[in-house]
Each structure stands twice: as C-alpha cells, then as structure tokens.
Amino acid sequence: xxxxxxxxxxxxxxxxxxxxxxxxxxxxxxxxxxxxxxxxxxxxxxxxxxxxxxxxxxxxxxxxxxxxxxxxxxxxxxxxxxxxxxxxxxxxxxxxxxxxxxxxxxxxxxxxxxxxxxxxxxxxxxxxxxxxxxxxxxxxxxxxxxxxxxxxxxxxxxxxxxxxxxxxxxxxxxxxxxxxxxxxxxxxxxxxxxxxxxxxxxxxxxxxxxxxxxxxxxxxxxxxxxxxxxxxxxxxxxxxxxxxxxxxxxxxxxxxxxxxxxxxxxxxxxxxxxxxxxxxxxxxxxxxxxxxxxxxxxxxxxxxxxxxxxxxxxxxxxxxxxxxxxxxxxxxxxxxxxxxxxxxxxxxxxxxxxxxxxxxxxxxxxxxxxxxxxxxxxxxxxxxxxxxxxxxxxxxxxxxxxxxxxxxxxxxxxxxxxxxxxxxxxxxxxxxxxxxxxxxxxxxxxxxxxxxxxxxxxxxxxxxxxxxxxxxxxxxxxxxxxxxx
Ligand code: NAD
Numbered sequence: 001x002x003x004x005x006x007x008x009x010x011x012x013x014x015x016x017x018x019x020x021x022x023x024x025x026x027x028x029x030x031x032x033x034x035x036x037x038x039x040x041x042x043x044x045x046x047x048x049x050x051x052x053x054x055x056x057x058x059x060x061x062x063x064x065x066x067x068x069x070x071x072x073x074x075x076x077x078x079x080x081x082x083x084x085x086x087x088x089x090x091x092x093x094x095x096x097x098x099x100x101x102x103x104x105x106x107x108x109x110x111x112x113x114x115x116x117x118x119x120x121x122x123x124x125x126x127x128x129x130x131x132x133x134x135x136x137x138x139x140x141x142x143x144x145x146x147x148x149x150x151x152x153x154x155x156x157x158x159x160x161x162x163x164x165x166x167x168x169x170x171x172x173x174x175x176x177x178x179x180x181x182x183x184x185x186x187x188x189x190x191x192x193x194x195x196x197x198x199x200x201x202x203x204x205x206x207x208x209x210x211x212x213x214x215x216x217x218x219x220x221x222x223x224x225x226x227x228x229x230x231x232x233x234x235x236x237x238x239x240x241x242x243x244x245x246x247x248x249x250x251x252x253x254x255x256x257x258x259x260x261x262x263x264x265x266x267x268x269x270x271x272x273x274x275x276x277x278x279x280x281x282x283x284x285x286x287x288x289x290x291x292x293x294x295x296x297x298x299x300x301x302x303x304x305x306x307x308x309x310x311x312x313x314x315x316x317x318x319x320x321x322x323x324x325x326x327x328x329x330x331x332x333x334x335x336x337x338x339x340x341x342x343x344x345x346x347x348x349x350x351x352x353x354x355x356x357x358x359x360x361x362x363x364x365x366x367x368x369x370x371x372x373x374x375x376x377x378x379x380x381x382x383x384x385x386x387x388x389x390x391x392x393x394x395x396x397x398x399x400x401x402x403x404x405x406x407x408x409x410x411x412x413x414x415x416x417x418x419x420x421x422x423x424x425x426x427x428x429x430x431x432x433x434x435x436x437x438x439x440x441x442x443x444x445x446x447x448x449x450x451x452x453x454x455x456x457x458x459x460x461x462x463x464x465x466x467x468x469x470x471x472x473x474x475x476x477x478x479x480x481x482x483x484x485x
Contacts, residue, residue, distance in 0.1 A: 001027040001029055001030055001032045001034050001091055002034065002091070003034055003035065004025070004034050004035040004088075004091070004181055005035065006022075006035060006036055006037075007025065007035055007036065007037035007038065007180045007181065007184055007204055008038065008184070008204075009038060009040060009044060009048070009201075009202055009203050009204055010184070010187040010200075010201060010202035011044075011047055011048045011051050011198075011201045011202075011203070012051035012054075012055075012197050012198045012201070013191060013196075013197025013198060014197075015184075015187075017038070018038070018040075018043075018044060020038040020039055020040055020041060020044065020205075021038070021039045022036040022037060022038055022039065023036060023037055023039055023177060023206075024036050025037055025092065025178075025179075025180060025181065026178075026319070027091050027092065027094070028093070028094035028316040028317065028318050028319060028355060028356045029090070029091065029094050029316055029352060029355050030352040030353075030354045030355045031320070031354030031355055031356065032354065034091060034092070034181075035180075035181065037177060037180045037204045037205070038204050038205060039177070039204075039205045039206060039208070040203045040204055040205035040208070040209050041205075041208060041209075041212070042208065042211075042212040044203050044205070044209070045172065045203055045209055045212035045213055045216060046212070046216070048172045048201040048202075048203045049143055049172055049216055049218050049219060051197070051198040051201055052143040052170035052171065052172055052198055052199070052201055053142075053143055053170070053218055054198050055170045055196060055197065055198030055199045056140075056142060056143060056169075056170045058196070059165075059168060059170055059196060059199050060139075060140050060142075060168040060169070060170075062168070063118075064117055064118035064121065064166065064167075064168075065118050067165065067166050067168065068114065068115040068117065068118060068166055069194075070190075070193050070194050070195050071111050071114050071115045071162055071165075071166060071193070072115055073192075073193040073194060074111060074162075074189060074190060074193035074195075075108050075111035075112065075115070077189045077192060077193055078104055078107055078108050078111065078189065079108060081185075081189065082101065082104050082105075084185075085104045085154060085182065085185060086100040086101040086103075086104055087100070088153075088154075088181050088182055088185060089103055089104070089153050089154050089179075089182055090315075091181070092153055092178075092179040092180075092181045092182065093150065093151070093152075093153050093179050093315075093318065094278065094315045094316030094317065094318060094355070094356070095277050095278065095280075095315040095316075096313065096314075096315045099276060099277050099315065100154075103152055103153075103154045103155040104154055104155075106155045106158070107154050107155050107158035109438070109439050110155075110158040110159065110162055110163075110439060110457065111158070111162050112439065113162070113163070113439040113440055113457070113458065114162030114163050114165075114166045115166070116440075117163070117166045117167065117462065120440075120459065120462065121138050121462065123135060123136055123137045123138065124136045128472075131474060131475070131476060131479050132472065132473070132474050133472070133473045133474075133475065134470065134471070134472050134473075135470070135471050135473070136468050136469070136470050136471075137468070137469045137471070138167070138462065138466040138467075138468060138469075139168070139466060139467055139468070139469045140167050140168030140169040140465065140466060140467075141169055141220040141221050141244070141465065141466065141467060142169065142170075142218070142219075142220040143169070143170050143171070143172065143218055143219050143220060144164050144169045144170070144171055144172075144219065144220055144221040144222070144223070144465065145171065145172045145173070145174070145213045145216075145219050145221070145222045145223070146160040146161060146164070146171060146172075146173045146174070146222075146223045146224075147173075147174045147210055147213065147222065147223070147224045147225070147226070147234065148173070148174070148175050148176055148183075148225050148226070149176050149225050149226040149227070150176040150178040150179045150280075150318055151277065151280045151281060151282070151318070151378075153175065153176070153179035153181070153182035153183070154182040154186070156225050157173060157175060157182070157183050157186060158186075159223075159225070159443065159456050159457050159461075160173075160223045160456065160461070161173065161186070161200065163457070163461045163462065163465055164223075164461075164465045165195075165199060165200065167462065167465045167466050168466075169220075169221075169465055170198060170199045170200070170201075171199070171200050171201065172201045172202075172203055172213065172219065173200065173201065173202050173203070174202075174203050174204070174205065174209045174210060174213060175202070175204065176226075177204065177205060177206045178318060178319070180204050183202055184202070186202075187200065187202050210224075210230075210234060211237065213238075214234060214237035214238040214241060214243070215237070215241055216241075217241070219243060220243060220244065221243055221244040221245065221464065221465065222234065222238040222243050222244070222245045222247075223245070223246050223247075223456060223464070224238075224245070224246070224247040224248065225247075225248045225456070226247075226248070226249070226250075227249060227250045227376075228249030228250040228376075228402070228448045228449070229249075229250075230249075231247035231248060231249035231250075231450075231451055232247070232249070232451065234247050235247040235451040235452060244452075244464065245451070245452050246444075246450070246451070246452035246453070246454060246455075246456055246464055247450070247451040247452055248282070248444065248445065248449065248450050248456060249402075249445075249448055249449050249450060249451065250282065250376040250378075250402060250404075250448070250449065251282045251283070251284075251286070251376060251402050251404035251405065251445065251449050252286050252287065252374070252375070252376050252400045252401075252402040252404075253273075253283065253284060253285055253286050253287070253402075253404055253405040253406060253407070253425070254285075254286070254287045254288075254289055254396065254397040254400065254406050254407075254423075254425075255270055255273065255285045255287070255288045255289070255406070255407045255408075255409065255429075255433060256289045256291060256390070256393045256394070256397065256406070256407065256408045256409070256419055256423075257270065257288055257289065257290050257291065257294050257297055257408075257409045258291050258292075258294075258390065258408065258409060258410040258412070258415060259291065259292050259293045259294055260410055260411045260412060261294075261297060261409035261410050261411065261431075262409075262411065262431075263296055263297050263300055264300065265409075265431070266297050266300075266409040266431075267297050267300035267301045267303075267304050268300075268304055269409070269431070269432070269433035270285055270288055270297075270301055270382065270409070270433055271301050271304040271305050271308075271360065271382075272433055272434075273285035273407075273433030273434050274286065274288075274360070274380060274381065274382040275305070275308055275314060275360045275380040276434065277315065278314060278315045278316060278317050278358065278379065278380050279317075279326075279377070279378060279379045279380035279381060280317060280318060280322075280378050280379070281434070282404055282445075282449070283404065283405050283427070283434045283435070283436055284378075284434070285382055285407070285433055285434075286376065286377060286381075286382065286383065287366075287373060287382070287383050287384075287385060287396075287400075288301075288382055288383070288384045288385070289384075289385050289386075289387050289393040289396050289397065290384055290385070290386050290387065291387050291388075291389060291390055291392075291393045292387075292388065292389065298341070298362075298364065298384065301362060301382075302341050302342055302362060305342040305360040305361075305362050306342060306360075308359065308360040308380070310344075310347040310349055310357035310358070310359050311349030311350075311352055311355070311357060314357075314359065314360060314380060316355050316356045316357050317356050317357070317358050317378075317379055317380075318356065319356055320356055322356060322378065322379065323356045323357070323358055323379075325377075325378075325379075326358050326377055326378070326379030326380075326381060327345045327346075327358065329371060329372050329375070329377045329379075329381065330343070330344070330345055330361055330363065330372075330381060331345070332370075332371055332372070333363050333366060333370055333371070333372040333383065334363075336367075336370045336371075337365070337367075338363045338364065338365050338366045338367075338370060338372065338383070339363070339364045339365045340361065340362075340363055340364075341362040341363070341364050342359075342360055342361055342362040343359070343361060344358045344359025344360050344361040344379075344380060344381070345358070345359070345361070347359040358379050358380055358381075359380070360380045360381075361379075361380060361381040361382070362381075362382055362384065363381065363382070363383045363384065364384045365384070365386065366383040366384060366385050367385065368385060368396060368399060370383070373385060374400070374401075376402070390415060390418065390419070394418070394419065394422045394423065397423050397424065397425070398422070398423070398424045400424075400447075401447060401448045402425075402445070402447055402448050402449045403424050403425040403426060403445050403446035403447030403448070403449050403450075404425060404426060404427060404445035404446075404449035404450075405425050405426070405427040405428070405429065405434075405435050405445070406419070406423035406424075406425040406427075406428055406429070407428065407429030407430070407431075407432060407433060407435055408420075408423075408428075408429070408430055408431075409431055410430075410431070416430045416431075424446060424447060425445060425446055425447075425449075426444050426445035426446040426449065426450065426455075427443070427444075427445065437458070439457065439458060440458050440459060441458055442454075442455035442456070442457050442458030442459060442460035442461065443455055443456055443457045443458065444456055444457075444460065
C-alpha cells in the first residue's frame with residue numbers, strides 16, 4: 001500500500017517532532033507498513049495542554065457566531081476533500097470505500113449540528129422579582145480531551161471536536177495509535193479553515209498518553225470511546241482526579257427477529273448489520289434472537305451472507321490479532337456444539353495475502369452460556385439463539401452486561417413497543433439493524449456500554465462540554481425594588 005508521511009503531533013498549530021519512540025502504522029488491507037507515529041509521553045501532553053491553555057482566553061471570549069464561521073469553512077473542506085479522506089480511512093482501517101465515505105459524510109453532519117449551536121443555545125432569563133433578573137448562560141470548561149478507538153478514524157473524533165470547540169473549549173485529542181492518519185488531515189484542514197493555533201492539539205501514542213491526560217491537573221473533561229475494559233480504567237482514573245468524564249465502551253447488540261417480520265428486509269438488514277465495517281462497529285448486530293418459527297428468515301440470511309466476498313464487498317478486520325481472536329471465537333462455538341451455517345475462517349484475498357480478512361459467519365443454535373453469546377467478538381459474525389417467545393427473547397437481551405443497541409424486526413406495532421420498553425439498551429431499532437440516532441439526536445448506550453452522565457453527541461453533548469453560569473441582576477439599583485419585592 002502507498003506509504004504515507006510520518007505522523008507527527010500537532011501542537012499550537014505546528015506539526016512537531018520531539019524524537020520520541022515510534023511505532024509502525026500498518027494497513028490491514030495487505031499488512032504492509034505505511035507510516036510510523038510517535039509514542040508520545042507525559043511531557044508531550046503537558047506541552048499540548050499549555051498550548052490549549054494559552055489559546056483558551058481569546059477562543060472562549062469569541063461569540064458562538066464567530067466560532068462557528070470556522071466550522072462552516074471546515075465542513076466545506078471535508079466535502080471538497082471527501083475522496084481523499086475516504087481513501088485514507090480505507091488505507092488505515094480497511095473498510096470499504098462506501099463505508100469509509102459514509103464516515104466522512106457523518107462527520108459533515110456532526111459539523112452541521114455544531115454550526116447550529118448558536119441557534120440552539122439561547123440561554124434563559126426571567127424577571128424573578130420585580131426589577132430583579134436571573135439568567136443562566138452556558139460557559140465552556142477550559143481545556144478538554146478526547147480519546148478515540150480504531151474503528152471510526154474520522155467519525156468518532158468528530159463526535160467530540162466540533163461541539164467542544166464551538167462551545168468555546170480548547171482540546172487535546174489522542175486518536176487510536178492504530179489509525180492515526182485521518183486525524184492528521186483533520187488538524188491540517190482545521191488550520192486551513194482558520195482555526196487559531198492551540199485551540200486543537202493532537203498528541204499521538206498509546207496508554208501513556210491516555211494516563212497523562214487522565215492525570216493532568218489542567219484538563220477539565222475527558223471524553224473516551226473504546227472497549228469496556230479501557231473505558232472503565234479511563235472513567236475511574238479521570239474522575240479520581242475530579243474531572244468530568246464520559247466513557248463509551250464495547251457492545252453486544254441483540255436483534256430480536258419475530259416470525260411475522262418481513263423476511264427479505266429482515267435478512268438483508270441483519271446481515272448488513274453484522275457484516276458492515278467487517279463487524280467492527282459498536283452498533284453491529286452480534287446476537288440474533290430468533291423467536292419461534294424464523295427458519296425461513298435464517299435461510300435467506302445464509303444466502304445474503306454468501307454474497308459477501310472478503311476484499312471485494314467485505315473489508316478487512318484491523319489486525320492479525322483481531323483475525324486470530326475472531327476465528328478462535330468461531331472455533332470455540334463449534335467445539336461447544338453450535339452449528340456453523342456460514343464459515344468465514346481462513347479467508348485469503350488473492351494479491352493481498354498479508355491482509356487481515358475474515359468472511360461473514362453465521363453461527364446457529366448458540367446457547368446463552370457460550371462465549372459467542374456473551375462476549376464482544378468485533379468481527380463479521382452473528383450468533384443465533386433460538387427463543388420460544390418474545391418474553392424469553394427479551395430476557396436473553398436483558399441478560400447481557402452491555403447495552404449499546406437492541407432491535408426488533410416485526411410487523412406488529414404492539415410487539416415492537418414491548419421491545420422498545422423492555423430492552424436494556426440505550427439505542428433501540430424497530431426494523432432497523434443499525435439504529436444510530438442521527439443528529440440532532442444523541443448517541444450513547446447503557447450498562448457496560450457507557451460510563452458517565454449523558455450522551456456523547458447532540459444536545460446531550462452541550463451539557464457535557466459546558467457549565468452553567470447563573471447571574472442575578474438588579475439593573476436599576478436606585479429603584480425601590482429589592483430581592484423579595
Ligand atoms: P481500545 O479500548 O483498545 O482503545 C481505545 C483507546 O484507548 C485508544 O486510543 C488506545 O490507545 C487507548 N488504550 C488502549 N489500552 C489502554 C489502556 N490500558 N490504558 C489507557 N488507554 C488505553 O479500543 P479499540 O480496540 O481501539 O476499539 C474497539 C472498541 O471500541 C470496541 O470494544 C468497540 O465496541 C468500542 N467502540 C465503542 C463505541 C461506542 O460508541 N460505545 C464506538 C466505537 C468503538
């Protein structure tokens with residue numbers, strides 16, 4: 001794959017190289033080394049925080065309307081560069097062109113929400129006593145941080161950056177060290193759009209950078225997206241130093257399929273949900289609970305899954321370790337007595353033998369005690385559990401520790417409503433396999449899929465990135481009115 005320039009940190013508007021240790025960036029499409037990135041240290045985080053602190057007074061003093069002008073320009077730059085940004089995502093993450101392009105389009109939509117913030121935040125004021133007014137204004141927090149995972153190199157950083165900045169904060173971002181290229185372009189385009197130096201800073205690296213962010217006394221809030229294991233570590237560590245934190249974790253999403261579901265639409269939706277982005281989506285279907293007689297739908301799913309060809313219409317998974325882990329889950333299910341209806345193990349793509357590919361996999365007759373029923377696999381694999389009725393299906397869904405998404409496929413409004421009410425997940429789909437709420441609705445799960453208050457996008461993120469300032473004013477102190485009048 002095409003080599004890319006060495007990844008550098010972006011601090012105070014400049015790309016900087018400090019002689020840190022480096023790590024290779026590998027394209028999962030063919031396993032080749034395409035770049036390297038710095039493994040930054042506590043000192044690099046400190047330098048970035050100082051730059052963000054210096055930029056904060058003038059940035060936060062601007063009006064919302066002034067700040068959004070930059071994001072109108074930035075959104076246009078995303079649109080103008082969409083083909084290049086799409087190919088960069090493909091190169092570092094391995095997903096299909098269409099999937100990668102949809103990521104950039106979603107980033108544009110996130111910017112559209114951010115530029116609408118001046119229309120949303122009108123603050124509040126009331127004459128609480130005669131001649132006395134109380135008002136509430138939303139004020140930024142200061143320097144904030146955002147930490148992201150490998151599976152959406154462009155979109156997830158845009159869950160946080162546009163809103164946090166438009167609201168007047170300055171930011172230190174740490175992208176996934178596995179996919180650092182997209183955020184470098186993000187920094188370049190923000191500069192081109194006119195963002196003042198120091199408002200947005202990029203510090204590359206791994207665990208050390210995350211720990212330095214959690215511990216830094218001058219960072220006010222940390223937003224994290226990644227696995228549940230690390231989300232717990234980050235949430236505990238960031239809040240132990242008294243920061244505000246929202247940490248999104250992993251998922252095990254259940255799709256409940258009822259016998260009256262539209263067979264073609266359901267089969268294609270379930271397969272698209274489990275296989276899109278090679279199953280590496282926190283919103284991907286991982287378990288299908290087939291209620292009563294759904295064999296005709298499962299038969300159609302098998303046909304759909306067999307249409308997926310690794311390296312053609314099914315992208316790669318992220319690494320050799322991921323491929324090995326996913327295949328081990330499939331083998332374990334087989335050893336546990338489940339039936340493999342479509343087997344994606346040992347996929348090889350001609351001409352890209354070094355790449356990391358797993359074919360679409362459907363496992364039937366999974367029971368709730370098996371690891372494929374309980375753990376996040378994060379590959380193009382779906383486990384089918386059979387349930388006798390909807391109550392049992394809901395009980396199975398409720399039994400998961402996670403709670404990102406759940407969906408029901410049915411023609412019955414009453415049964416759909418029952419799932420909407422009883423599923424233990426933050427995002428529910430009715431006849432939709434990937435129920436991502438679009439802007440302005442906010443994104444966030446329940447249970448072990450999210451720690452902290454509120455969601456990461458939409459109106460909820462406005463709460464997260466701001467604090468309320470309450471002012472009580474007597475405009476005409478000479479008047480004979482007072483607090484209690
Ligand atoms: P990850 O948890 O391994 O890494 C996420 C971030 O944490 C990276 O920036 C990484 O450098 C850092 N990190 C890794 N180990 C760390 C440690 N021990 N201490 C401190 N920091 C550490 O996640 P990933 O593999 O990059 O991404 C996949 C996971 O993210 C899946 O579990 C997926 O479900 C989840 N995810 C969740 C959502 C959501 O909205 N809930 C969205 C996207 C991805």
